Amino acid sequence: MRLLLDTHAFLWFVINDSSLTTAAHALIADPTNEIFVSPASYWEVAIKVSVGKYPLNVPFEQFFTKGIEGNDFSILPVTIRHATVLASLPMHHKDPFNRMIISQALAEQIPVLSADQAFDPHRVTRLW
Secondary structure, eight states: OEEEEOHHHHHHHHTTOTTSOHHHHHHHHOTTSEEEEOHHHHHHHHHHHHTTSSOOSSOHHHHHHHHHHTTTOEEOOOOHHHHHHHHTOOTTOOOHHHHHHHHHHHHHTOOEEOSOGGGGGGTOOEEO
16 A cells, blocks of 8 residues: 655654554555655645754754655655645645645545544545
8 A cells, every 4th residue: 555644654653653553554654555754745844844843863864764765755745736636635734734745645545644634525545
């Protein structure tokens, strides 16, 4: 199964946070699943790190490189098709990073692993 991680799902998996449900952890850890991370996630965290809202114990680049490559995740590049979906996406969810993740999931027809119920009005398949 192909899965796109919401930012918090990625972070919680990488730092082994207990906020990640057992089911979500199992989906991410399953070697038969192809796990994707959106550039919107590392963009969001970079902004939060730069303004002091999300401290990291290691340099940003090291954290994301190890988190993505070390877990054999793939980056899902943002394409014009994703932005096209975003341009017509209703404003059910106002967070720009989540709106891009939602758009990518819809365009690629893949589920998002997220605890955020605000994804649901967009008819994206959300697993948690």
